[in-house]
Every structure is written in structure tokens, then in C-alpha cells.
Amino acid sequence: MFNVQISIKVRKLTALNLLNTLFIGNVVSRFDRLPSTNDYAWHLLEQRRPPEGMVVVADYQTAGKGQRGNRWEAAAGLNLTLSIVLYPDFLAARRAFALSQAMALAVRDVVAWHLPGHQLVQVKWPNDVIVGRKKVAGLLIQNSLSGDYLQASVVGIGLNINQRHFPPHLAKATSLACVAESELDREEVMCDLFKTVACRYGQLKQQGTAAVQRDYLAALYGYQQIVCFRKKDGTTFTGVVAGIDESGQLLVDRPKGRARFGLKEVEWI
Numbered sequence: 001m002f003n004v005q006i007s008i009k010v011r012k013l014t015a016l017n018l019l020n021t022l023f024i025g026n027v028v029s030r031f032d033r034l035p036s037t038n039d040y041a042w043h044l045l046e047q048r049r050p051p052e053g054m055v056v057v058a059d060y061q062t063a064g065k066g067q068r069g070n071r072w073e074a075a076a077g078l079n080l081t082l083s084i085v086l087y088p089d090f091l092a093a094r095r096a097f098a099l100s101q102a103m104a105l106a107v108r109d110v111v112a113w114h115l116p117g118h119q120l121v122q123v124k125w126p127n128d129v130i131v132g133r134k135k136v137a138g139l140l141i142q143n144s145l146s147g148d149y150l151q152a153s154v155v156g157i158g159l160n161i162n163q164r165h166f167p168p169h170l171a172k173a174t175s176l177a178c179v180a181e182s183e184l185d186r187e188e189v190m191c192d193l194f195k196t197v198a199c200r201y202g203q204l205k206q207q208g209t210a211a212v213q214r215d216y217l218a219a220l221y222g223y224q225q226i227v228c229f230r231k232k233d234g235t236t237f238t239g240v241v242a243g244i245d246e247s248g249q250l251l252v253d254r255p256k257g258r259a260r261f262g263l264k265e266v267e268w269i
Contacts, residue, residue, distance in 0.1 A: 023053035024084065024201075025194035033076075034058040037083035038142060038156040045144075045152055050085050055194070057082040079175070080159040080190055084197060088150045090205055093143075096150055097248030098209040100127050100141050101216040103155050106200040107137045108219055110193045111159070114176050114184060122221040125241075125250050126263055129159075130221060134174035136160050159193070161186050209246075217243060227252075228269040229261075236269060 027050070034040055037056040044050050060076035074081055088099055104127035111129055112121040124130045129137040140156040160175035162183050176184050204212050217223055222241040229252070230236050239252035239259070249260040 023051070024198040025053065025055050025191070027051050027054040029054070029056050031056070031058045033060045033062060035063040036061055036156075037081055038140060038154050039063075041083040041085055041154040041156075042142065045085065045154070052085060052087045053198075054085045055082055056085075057190070074158055074160065075163045078160075078162040078186075080157065080161055080186060080193070082157055082190070084155040084157070086153045086155060086201065088153055088201075088204075089146065091150045091209075093145050093148055093150060095209050095246055096143055097126075097244070097246070098204060098212050099143075099150070099153060099155075100139065100248065101244075102200040102204040102212045103127065103139055103141060103157070103197065104129065105212070105215055105219060106196040107139065107157060107159060107193070109196040109200070110189065111136055111176065113192055113196075114189060115179055119179060121219075123216060123219045124221040124268065125244065126248060131174055131179050134172055136174050136176065136179070155197075157193070159189070161189055213244070220244075222268070229266040230269050231266055232264070 029040075031040075034056075037058050040058075041050075041054075041056045044054075044056075058081050061074070061081050086099075091099060101123075104123045107129045108121055108123050111131065112119075115121065115131065119131055121129065121131050121136075124135070127139040127141075128135050137157065137159040139158075141153055142156070143153045144151045160173060162177045163175045164178060166173045176189070200212070203215075220241070223243070225241060226238055227241050228236060228238050237254065239254040242251040242253045242258060245251060245260060249262055250266070252259050252261065
């Protein structure tokens with residue numbers, strides 16, 4: 001029922017925002033190899049103002065970036081590693097996490113489209129996309145500010161598509177091909193991703209942060225469930241995931257009350 005409801009909702013969003021799809025991926029810069037698509041996109045922003053929706057795609061990144069300062073590792077020519085330039089100047093800086101939520105939902109949407117309907121596709125805070133309990137995609141969003149509002153954003157997306165084998169330290173990784181048990185067309189998935197990004201970006205712009213937050217919580221792994229976490233000092237604890245606040249902190253209800261945790265303060269076990 002969960003995936004059916006989300007799919008229906010996405011189709012409605014697509015119909016409402018069909019014209020918005022034209023600007024995502026209208027300009028695409030392709031490379032066989034780059035250190036980082038995010039770095040390249042930021043370099044473009046420093047030199048000039050590329051059109052909104054411009055995409056930088058690399059078949060392989062030699063220094064791809066992930067959350068928490070980690071590297072994003074992906075086999076060459078099998079997956080999607082790309083960055084999208086956006087100008088969300090309608091969004092207050094204090095609500096910047098809403099953009100992260102919208103983009104995570106966009107990736108979740110495209111993953112759900114390309115997998116059998118019985119597969120549970122969720123967002124794992126802050127913006128990983130998981131199938132079951134394995135990670136299929138991750139995002140890294142970098143923002144610049146103008147006063148109290150966002151000025152420009154680079155949305156980095158890594159989506160595992162046709163990679164079947166992962167090194168031991170990536171034992172929790174998976175791909176669309178692993179789950180679907182068949183190879184997918186990367187270009188088709190990328191074009192669908194452009195549509196879902198435009199869809200969710202349009203939702204954020206037209207309907208506001210509350211609508212995005214509602215859909216994010218509906219897709220959030222562990223929401224209203226007891227989850228085990230590990231702190232930076234290695235200690236572990238359990239609590240009920242109560243939601244996400246405006247700044248993107250994870251809300252966890254513990255016996256002594258509600259606690260808030262930032263990105264680098266806890267990790268899921």
C-alpha cells in the first residue's frame with residue numbers, strides 16, 4: 001500500500017509540474033571522468049551563472065563526495081553520478097533542509113518507478129535512499145547564501161544502477177539491477193530522474209516546506225519506530241524516531257524526553 005500511494009502521488013505531481021521538467025537536464029555537460037561533479041559545478045558557478053537545471057554528469061568520479069566527508073564510490077560506466085545546478089532563492093536559509101528533503105524524495109521516486117511494486121523504498125535520514133536496508137543512492141547538497149535566503153545550490157546525486165558487485169566495505173550497498181534482477185537503461189533512468197527532480201522542486205516552490213515535510217516523513221525509514229543509534233564516542237542508545245525539525249535535526253524520543261541530533265552526532269545501527 002505504501003508504494004502504491006507514493007506512486008499515485010508522484011504521478012499527480014508529474015502531471016501538475018510537467019512543464020517544469022523542461023529545465024532540468026536541458027543543458028547537460030558530460031564527461032568520461034571527473035574528480036567530482038559537485039566541484040566542477042561549483043567551478044562553473046564561480047565563473048558565470050549557468051542556467052538553472054544544468055546537469056554535470058561523469059561516467060566515473062576519482063574523488064566523489066559523500067555525506068560526513070566520506071567518498072562516494074561507484075564503478076565506472078555502470079551507475080549515475082551527477083550534479084544539478086539550482087537557484088532556490090525563494091527558500092529561507094533556515095529552511096535549507098527542505099531542499100535536501102525534496103531532492104531525496106525525487107531520488108526515492110525514481111528508484112520506486114524502476115523497481116517491482118512490492119519493494120519498500122525509503123529515505124534514511126538525512127538523504128540516503130534505501131531499498132530494504134541497503135543503500136541504493138546518496139545525495140550531497142552544497143548551498144551558497146544571499147542574506148537570509150539561498151542563492152545557489154549544487155545537488156550531487158549518486159545512484160547505483162547496473163553495478164552488481166561491491167567491495168567488502170560497501171556491504172550495505174545495492175543497485176537497481178541487483179534488486180530488479182535485470183540490467184536497466186541508464187539514460188532512461190537519468191531522464192526519469194530529471195522529471196522527478198523537477199516534480200519535487202516544483203512541489204517545494206509551489207506548495208511550500210510543509211508539503212515536502214509531510215511526504216518526507218511518509219517515506220522516512222524508522223519513523224515512529226524504535227531505532228538503535230551510535231554516538232560519536234561509540235556509545236549506543238535506542239529511541240523512537242519522532243521526526244525532523246526545520247533545521248534538519250533528527251528528533252528522537254527517549255525515556256528522559258525528546259533529543260535532537262545533527263548529522264555528525266549520531267549514526268544508525
